């Protein structure tokens with residue numbers, strides 16, 4: 156199991172806090188709706204979107220089924236290109252490798268582009284604690300960094316913030332007068348970052364994809380900041396999860412075609428960077444050293460389980476978050492994980508422990524919007540149910556709960572019991588209802604229902620009873 | 627088996643009422659029965675039926691759900707068609723019975739047959755009966771909006787119900803914002819995570835209120851309880867009906883007696 160230093164928080168309390176924050180809910184809803192609409196518009200433009208999804212799912216699944224083969228191919232290719240490959244079994248090892256590279260090459264000033272893998276291992280705070288000067292260069296991540304906040308969405312880390320709160324943070328950080336005009340805010344960050352770019356010694360990126368055949372990393376972005384990391388500093392480090400592989404360039408083409416469409420509703424991102432070697436003879440820019448760190452951190456364990464393996468197909472597009480009504484209702488922070496939303500409800504327990512993330516697979520209505528949106532066809536609802544099954548099998552669910560469901564199932568096994576219990580329940584509900592047939596308060600076990608909405612009284616006679624009249 | 631798209635002369639339908647509709651909305655069962663009969667079907671009601679096992683399965687009790695699935699298959703296997711007014715139970719059978727009973731030699735074939743023969747009511751009207759409702763009209767003009775229940779997704783349905791509604795005279799259809807966003811029912815989820823479920827049904831009822839429609843059509847008992855309960859809590863006047871109830875009204879069918 157991968158290690159994690161996030162404090163444990165009560166999910167219900169965090170979710171309630173999110174749901175009670177009307178401003179947050181509105182910001183998240185508007186932003187995710189816009190992304191959903193963008194994605195849907197791009198998808199309908201494609202001649203055969205479903206076939207493309209199917210193809211993408213198969214490419215990733217095939218790669219995962221043969222990951223040992225493609226990893227070897229990748230490592231050989233990176234080495235041929237003059238890069239250095241490292242393997243990190245867990246977060247601690249990965250951070251140590253980065254620190255060692257920095258020490259050996261004498262780099263102190265680091266520019267970082269946005270990456271979920273580095274977020275997962277909490278790289279930036281660790282490097283800062285080691286005395287290095289690290290700056291997040293993606294605008295959203297920069298805002299997160301200077302406000303000591305946490306990202307709340309895979310693609311839009313500041314989806315929970317509005318421009319006023321950003322303006323307050325900037326005014327304090329830059330010791331400048333308050334100004335919440337978005338272009339002005341961007342300009343402030345840009346000037347600050349420009350200087351950081353110029354003086355940087357090491358660049359750190361993640362990777363959206365790794366191409367096994369050519370040994371290259373693909374990073375897509377819209378701001379050009381990742382490209383700065385590839386061209387300016389003398390040392391380049393890419394830290395990428397082992398599940399990010401695709402076999403060939405032609406497979407990359409399929410994935411790139413899907414990613415921006417699913418993620419931001421763009422046809423392509425503004426920049427698509429494909430790289431993977433130190434500066435070659437005759438090249439005018441690029442690093443002197445290139446290091447690729449391949450991160451496991453719980454991934455091979457998921458890979459070893461045929462049922463859950465498909466979650467590793469995820470390309471972190473965020474489409475499942477954008478359509479998720481639960482995410483819209485509580486925001487990303489409630490998940491208390493670097494991976495929020497529907498895919499986070501799978502990844503977090505699978506990577507960091509079901510005991511720790513017991514609520515996530517349960518706190519969903521299983522509406523299926525996520526599975527329908529996913530460009531690599533991960534059957535998210537089905538796998539959430541599988542995690543619930545694991546909870547029962549591993550006795551992680553409460554004793555009372557187990558008793559209730561087993562009794563319930565037993566009652567449904569017999570037509571006689573079903574009818575008797577049904578009649579009793581109908582009688583009980585009707586007894587509690589007002590003259591119009593509505594119940595405002597139910598006792599303890601069902602109180603959650605009436606805490607939010609009324610309950611209709613049951614029918615006086617069931618359909619089973621009514622049908623009997625017919626004969 | 628009979629090819630689903632070409633019904634025999636008089637389709638033999640077994641009604642799968644589902645436990646929630648049985649206990650809360652039996653009129654929907656009466657409506658479905660009488661409508662199917664009007665369209666020339668023979669309707670039977672296998673009296674041993676209880677529940678497809680969805681709440682048990684969704685909460686992770688798969689051994690128990692498997693027993694219920696077997697029971698359901700045994701009861702419904704003899705019938706040519708199985709029709710249910712609830713999309714979510716239909717999806718449970720078609721999407722998850724293969725996971726529960728696939729590979730069990732004694733059950734596999736029967737399970738596949740039941741999956742192939744099980745239809746959600748609107749789906750059955752559309753795919754098998756190819757029903758046209760333009761001959762019918764409501765007695766009075768009614769503004770109607772429609773909640774796309776989540777399990778339509780799993781069943782591969784899109785706007786079939788809305789097209790049927792639009793065929794009925796005197797139905798004035800009003801589109802709803804985020805019509806396919808989940809209402810927050812999710813079975814036991816509504817009781818276990820009331821705050822999240824409450825926020826969801828709040829948003830849903832906001833969208834419903836914006837349509838100012840008199841009637842919300844919702845083809846799933848669970849969603850109907852949830853949305854109806856929230857509309858009532860918020861003092862909102864619109865009524866929630868199953869499409870079969872609207873159709874029955876338009877077809878002049880009496881739901882209070884056989």
Ligand code: SF4
Nearest residue numbers: 469470472473475529
């Ligand atoms: S699970 Fe699918 S939809 Fe969600 S982020 Fe991953 S690839 Fe995108």
